[in-house]
Amino acid sequence: MKRSTGARYVCQSCGAVSPKWSGRCDACGEWNTIIEEPAEARATATRTGRVRPGRIEFVGLEGTAEPPPRARTGIDELDRVLGGGLVPASAVLVGGDPGIGKSTLLLQAACAMAANGSRVLYISGEEAVDQLRLRARRLDLRAPSLELASAINVTEIAAHLEGARDALLVVIDSIQTMWLDTIDSAPGTVSQVRACAFELIRLAKSRGFGLVLVGHVTKDGALAGPRVLEHMVDAVLYFEGDRGHQFRILRAAKNRFGATDEIGVFAMTDRGLAEVANPSALFLAERRGNIAGSAVFAGLEGTRPVLLEVQVLLSAAGGAAPRRAVVGWDSARLAMLLAVLETRCGLKLAGQDVYLNVAGGLRISEPAADLAVAAALVSAATGQPTSAGAVYFGEVGLSGEVRQVAQSEARLKEAAKLGFAQAVLPRRIARGGARLVAPDGLRLVEIGHLSDLVALFAPETQATIGE
Template identity: 75%
Template sequence: MAKPTARFVCQSCGAVTAKWAGRCEACGEWNTITEEPVLASPTPSAKGPVRGVAFVGLDGAAAPPPRAAVGIEELDRVLGGGLVPASAILVGGDPGIGKSTLLLQAAARLARAGKRVRYVSGEESIDQIRLRARRLGVADTAIELAAAINVREITASLEQAKDTALVVIDSIQTMWLDAIDSAPGTVAQVRACGFELIRLAKAGQFALVLVGHVTKDGAIAGPRVLEHMVDAVLYFEGDRGHQFRILRAVKNRFGATDEIGVFEMTDAGLAEVPNPSALFLAERRGNIAGSAVFAGLEGTRPVLVEIQALLAPNAGGSPRRSVIGWDSGRLSMLLAVLETRAGVRLNQMDVYLNIAGGLRMTEPAADMAVAAAIVSAAFETPTNPGTVYFGEIGLSGEIRQVAQAEARLKEAAKLGFDAAALPRRVAHGNRKLAAPEGLRLEEIGHIADLVARFAPEKAKG
């Protein structure tokens, strides 16, 4: 039986099917399956011995990888201290969020430090890049530019330069390899082009940054195998109508994951925000019902953000739950716990929840701050403006311990807060928290105790 010469691949998730279909069964997307040729794999030669692999023990030692600091502290923080030679980094984000701006600024910092930097664009012309460089004030740096999409030509040029420190490919979806009979941006092209460029980076000992487009769901377009091939995956988050930008590491072989860097979009490019807590709370107004400050943790950095809740009566129909910056499923769970365990009736109220500043929080420690904001709005009783909240809420209404409590408390004290509502410490195992001077700890063991602060007559025992 003859081998097939083509296959059908989903351009959203990379799933392979035997025939074309309008909807991908793996990811559920419509009109993403296209036909791609099957490359003939070389058969192994039966002549000559096969050399095996060498195995070593666990008792060896290796020096930490050398790093080249970019000079942008927020970017260096997310990378784990700087760029590692022979590493590959994938940067994703919505169109216009600032990916090219940030990478051009980073390339200019390295070029000013005497490093050789090459910037390859498949989307913009040389004149467009120069125009952005003049706007950012980096037109005088020695960055080597190229506008090309042919990977074979790009690799041939990079192989000739042995002293390159950084290569930026903007973007991987525009690259094209003539050995693959498909259009740029397809799964086969993204996989093959990524492999060739990463192989060259490992051999040439330079840091490679690949810019990736994202789908409407926010994931980097193309096969997930591209994320497995690189050493670090960074997502650039934020709303183009908002000045804040969050650079988040979701994978990093040389540093911590979930580390964030905060930037502010200005006329002169992206500016670092060394103290994001102060920026997120800059426009906060005290003595407003439905507002609570959450002492969160992003990677190794404590961040204080304001959580806002608004309740509106809904006499008929299904009540609406709208969430920005938090998990909608966790909000539904928290509302059920408030109603069942603490007697807060919300079944005829529309609930709107917002994380101020455009930051997206994912840790369960935000439960108590969200509950405080909702209960405050329900009983129209403002929270104490000098108190921060953190703690995870279980289905039985208990408030559980969270990690890195001391780091959260230190950040709160640094910004002038005088109290912290946190989970009650159990008698066994937990050491006493070292509370900063001037910060009062208010331990809460059950969600009913939290509700009693705002409406004592409504709380259950």
């Protein structure tokens, strides 16, 4: 039987199109993700009507109209990541692992906005209305004006949204469950996700309401569906966290209306997600300062300074190759630090297993954590605990030099606010006679090389450590 020429083969992981079926996608390397899909219609005149070509009008960069005010969601941590609130007529994509709290966060935000008098529509393709009400009662959420619906047909949803001119926010949970009857494929496929998202975003832009799409993620942590989905929306937020910890981190991977380096910190409780206004105190609440191998890092997430505990455990290698286990940091950077400490400072760590953990479940990505990790490694190697009242930050180079990092003042102010008495940081090179001013009660210890850090732990045996 002759196969129809209208079919094509699409990878459900990355959206790549192939002329024939194969077991492995050449674009992303995933196995068994290519399925046959009918070709999409080239024209949408039956749905939107035929449009006559017209002239394009260009305008200048300086406009006279004021930008519309942002809508506050009622959750300060969410507003921080969005850049100050929800922009009207914007589309936001929220992704995260199953059960991490995406739907809980958005239901809390929807209830908070509806309670303030705004019209909010929450459309779920995964849960029935009674299930949404049951969750709201469990979380003790009260917003009688919140409008709930359980639907997956985008044509029916669009027909209702066309008349919802006073809606401020529309939540779609989730985009992978939506279905458009003009596309001959199952919900969740690349063509369906792309077409449904386009139709919903078009409505949001034309009607002026904020649109929030919930997206599933793959086993690698990337958003499922075509990559073009991330280009279509205005902001992409990732909700991260470890189920073994109560903390949840909301990050912006893309934001057309704000910064992409801000984070929102939440704690999962039996009443839903609670905002964490001071994450440093929460991350250090269970810290014991008299244990070797522990150091406090004065980090920075966006504009927010955060203090975290870095823990290191060394043990004799049981096999031929020593083990390097890292949680919350870059394993390649740990390997570099171990090589620098052994080559430049004389620490013998090559024959030991190294276990590194960032307590609290937060992942560190900035190079400023090098000095704190090095302090934890030296502390574990010498058996001497770091000072309970000291924080560390600084970047380490391959020659062992300790380099400057950005926004040292903000890090020091956070350390002083939490009662720390000492900060170990890179030696500052004065510019025009200006010096770094320490907050009251905080003593600065400036070092220029990792050997100076080793000397802080064992000054009399610096040359013989690890031998």
